[in-house]
Amino acid sequence: MITIAVDAMGGDNAPAPEVHGAVRAAQNQDVNVILVGREEALKSELSKHSGWKKLPIRIVNANDVVTMEDNPAKALRTKRDSSIRVAVRLVRDGEADGVVSAGNTGAVMALAKTVLGMIPGVDRPALASAFPTIKGRPAVMVDVGANVDSSAQMLAQFAVMGDIYTRLVFHTESPRVGILSIGEEEHKGNELTKTAATLLKTLPLNFIGNVEGRDLYTGLADVIVCDGFIGNVALKVSEGLVEVIKHMLKESLESSLTSKLGYLLSRDAYKDFRKRMDYSEYGGAPLLGVKGVVIICHGRSNDNAIRNAIRVAVESATEHVNDRIESEIHRWHDENGGAAGA
Amino acid sequence: MITIAVDAMGGDNAPAPEVHGAVRAAQNQDVNVILVGREEALKSELSKHSGWKKLPIRIVNANDVVTMEDNPAKALRTKRDSSIRVAVRLVRDGEADGVVSAGNTGAVMALAKTVLGMIPGVDRPALASAFPTIKGRPAVMVDVGANVDSSAQMLAQFAVMGDIYTRLVFHTESPRVGILSIGEEEHKGNELTKTAATLLKTLPLNFIGNVEGRDLYTGLADVIVCDGFIGNVALKVSEGLVEVIKHMLKESLESSLTSKLGYLLSRDAYKDFRKRMDYSEYGGAPLLGVKGVVIICHGRSNDNAIRNAIRVAVESATEHVNDRIESEIHRWHDENGGAAGA
Numbered sequence: 001m002i003t004i005a006v007d008a009m010g011g012d013n014a015p016a017p018e019v020h021g022a023v024r025a026a027q028n029q030d031v032n033v034i035l036v037g038r039e040e041a042l043k044s045e046l047s048k049h050s051g052w053k054k055l056p057i058r059i060v061n062a063n064d065v066v067t068m069e070d071n072p073a074k075a076l077r078t079k080r081d082s083s084i085r086v087a088v089r090l091v092r093d094g095e096a097d098g099v100v101s102a103g104n105t106g107a108v109m110a111l112a113k114t115v116l117g118m119i120p121g122v123d124r125p126a127l128a129s130a131f132p133t134i135k136g137r138p139a140v141m142v143d144v145g146a147n148v149d150s151s152a153q154m155l156a157q158f159a160v161m162g163d164i165y166t167r168l169v170f171h172t173e174s175p176r177v178g179i180l181s182i183g184e185e186e187h188k189g190n191e192l193t194k195t196a197a198t199l200l201k202t203l204p205l206n207f208i209g210n211v212e213g214r215d216l217y218t219g220l221a222d223v224i225v226c227d228g229f230i231g232n233v234a235l236k237v238s239e240g241l242v243e244v245i246k247h248m249l250k251e252s253l254e255s256s257l258t259s260k261l262g263y264l265l266s267r268d269a270y271k272d273f274r275k276r277m278d279y280s281e282y283g284g285a286p287l288l289g290v291k292g293v294v295i296i297c298h299g300r301s302n303d304n305a306i307r308n309a310i311r312v313a314v315e316s317a318t319e320h321v322n323d324r325i326e327s328e329i330h331r332w333h334d335e336n337g338g339a340a341g342a
Numbered sequence: 343m344i345t346i347a348v349d350a351m352g353g354d355n356a357p358a359p360e361v362h363g364a365v366r367a368a369q370n371q372d373v374n375v376i377l378v379g380r381e382e383a384l385k386s387e388l389s390k391h392s393g394w395k396k397l398p399i400r401i402v403n404a405n406d407v408v409t410m411e412d413n414p415a416k417a418l419r420t421k422r423d424s425s426i427r428v429a430v431r432l433v434r435d436g437e438a439d440g441v442v443s444a445g446n447t448g449a450v451m452a453l454a455k456t457v458l459g460m461i462p463g464v465d466r467p468a469l470a471s472a473f474p475t476i477k478g479r480p481a482v483m484v485d486v487g488a489n490v491d492s493s494a495q496m497l498a499q500f501a502v503m504g505d506i507y508t509r510l511v512f513h514t515e516s517p518r519v520g521i522l523s524i525g526e527e528e529h530k531g532n533e534l535t536k537t538a539a540t541l542l543k544t545l546p547l548n549f550i551g552n553v554e555g556r557d558l559y560t561g562l563a564d565v566i567v568c569d570g571f572i573g574n575v576a577l578k579v580s581e582g583l584v585e586v587i588k589h590m591l592k593e594s595l596e597s598s599l600t601s602k603l604g605y606l607l608s609r610d611a612y613k614d615f616r617k618r619m620d621y622s623e624y625g626g627a628p629l630l631g632v633k634g635v636v637i638i639c640h641g642r643s644n645d646n647a648i649r650n651a652i653r654v655a656v657e658s659a660t661e662h663v664n665d666r667i668e669s670e671i672h673r674w675h676d677e678n679g680g681a682a683g684a
Contacts (some may be wrong), residue, residue, distance in 0.1 A: 133586075134586050134589060134590075145524060148524070148531070148532035148533075149532045149533055180575060181571075182487060182490070182570075182571055182574040182575065182578075189490070189571075190490035190491045190571045191490075191491055212575075212578050212582075213574065213575040213576070213577065213578030213579035213580075213581075213582060214578040214579070214581055214582035214585075215582060216579055216582055216583075217582050217583055217585075217586040218582065218586070228524075229523075229524055229531075229532050229572070230571070230572060230575055232524040232555065233522060233524065233554075233555040233572055233575065233576055234555070234575055234576070234579045235555070236524075236554050236555030236556040237555035237556070237558055237576045237579050237580060238555075238579060238580075238583055239555075239556055240554075240555060240556035240557060240558055240559050240560065241558075241559055241580055241583055241584070242583070242587070243556075243559075244475075244476050244559040244560070245584070245587055247476060248476075249591075252614045255614065272594045272597065
């Protein structure tokens with residue numbers, strides 16, 4: 001059975017969502033969970049579930065916590081007994097098959113890279129994010145924030161990793177891979193995207209060329225490749241807009257008695273709509289390219305998000321995503337005489 | 343009185359929206375409108391309004407049209423009697439104070455730059471886009487697609503132009519100017535945004551540092567500066583998401599009889615909501631930096647969008663936006679001994 005370590009102290013509301021998400025996962029999934037953090041705090045939270053001791057959950061103590069304000073490089077050097085570091089070490093040492101954290105993203109990425117190391121042939125790790133599309137199945141965008149000023153070669157590696165992740169975890173056949181650009185025509189884009197397109201054409205991928213920002217949610221592409229700066233902006237703009245729309249919709253609906261009544265009657269439809277727009281359903285963002293399954297969640301993650309992140313971590317481990325990435329990158333490297341990766 | 347030339351043939355549904363938008367503007371605003379395009383087609387469309395001849399509308403004939411598929415550089419060289427070219431020439435020759443077009447954006451920009459010329463000291467024109475914020479007043483993003491691979495100096499010029507536009511056309515006092523980045527902290531961003539930030543600090547602007555994608559719609563900044571590639575992606579992602587949300591909401595609401603009933607009762611609230619999210623209310627995207635008022639609208643613009651674009655063109659001309667841009671750029675240039683602009 002798969003074991004997943006959960007950094008139980010990193011998120012904004014830790015350890016409650018982490019603990020309750022872990023309990024739900026342990027109850028409903030085939031998984032062992034290791035909760036990493038201050039033992040007393042974790043026991044206290046766990047005791048809210050009467051039968052918790054019967055579940056496949058154990059605690060590993062860690063006294064320190066990397067906060068959201070901590071500088072990642074500094075946290076890497078100083079906080080050696082932080083919950084996230086201890087959790088990542090469990091993966092390195094084979095005691096866990098993957099790690100989930102809702103903590104300081106920069107710190108998680110720096111730690112994962114340093115403690116777990118890179119998959120041979122992958123230059124830099126990339127953060128992938130799944131989101132809903134009109135087609136009903138998720139699309140994955142890579143990179144959404146691990147790197148800025150990426151090279152075309154990095155984008156090509158993002159494509160290979162994103163393709164594998166989407167196939168194995170979302171079971172999408174022959175994922176359509178696109179480069180995020182400013183027009184569908186080949187001549188549209190910047191230096192980076194045009195060079196990356198040339199490279200992607202040489203790969204054994206279902207490469208469909210450029211996709212526009214407008215197509216993110218239409219499901220035109222299953223994997224959308226971009227530099228981390230653009231990906232992060234695209235993601236955050238979307239999140240901000242969803243919040244604003246919910247707010248405006250609520251305001252509009254509360255503006256009169258008839259519309260309030262109308263709202264009451266459509267309440268289920270709203271619930272359904274909000275659920276479909278709920279990022280927490282998609283299970284967090286995997287960090288691709290490191291030698292271990294690492295899923296990074298929003299600091300604001302609720303227990304549902306944690307539960308889903310554990311599910312995605314289990315799937316990634318079960319499907320040996322990292323082994324596949326390693327062999328694909330290696331194969332490409334061989335075929336291209338070193339053009340593909342270091 | 344201000345005269346605005348309207349390229350009546352460029353949009354997806356031309357000339358109907360252009361003509362009807364022009365009629366509405368001529369009826370309700372203090373403006374002379376020149377409709378540019380195939381005279382017969384325009385007269386035919388205009389005749390749907392019985393009293394049109396009493397309105398301050400005249401037609402200038404142009405036999406050719408730049409289509410959405412035309413390569414901008416080629417259209418610039420070959421289609422010398424296109425409606426957009428003729429319309430832009432009217433501005434160059436002083437017969438019109440501004441031009442509105444829903445045509446091929448690349449072609450409009452190329453023509454404006456070539457026929458009108460650049461404001462001295464401005465390296466490249468930039469496309470600005472206004473959008474709604476939770477605060478109730480619009481924010482403006484510059485550049486949303488005129489340039490890719492911008493320099494830090496260009497971003498600084500976008501900031502100066504965006505600040506002036508926002509002050510004069512939206513009457514925002516001391517607009518808060520931010521750089522679109524991937525975190526609020528100064529150290530977050532890429533090479534370009536970090537260098538641009540250093541430059542922006544030296545300008546007489548209310549510069550608030552980095553803004554994240556999430557803050558676009560919160561009104562944290564009134565002017566958001568970025569390279570055209572990022573701006574275009576941010577804009578298109580937003581548009582795509584709004585469409586998907588409308589679609590999903592509709593689906594959710596139509597899913598049962600009770601929710602349909604609920605929808606009927608909240609119909610006014612929906613109308614209100616949809617109106618607030620309606621890009622056409624904000625009047626198109628001004629091309630800043632050329633010697634003339636140029637407003638570029640979506641190809642899909644309806645008559646409301648055209649009418650609003652005319653309104654914004656009138657405001658830009660009335661407030662002498664371009665003169666102010668010229669003097670601000672010049673002043674900055676003098677103060678910085680040439681560091682600011684060519």
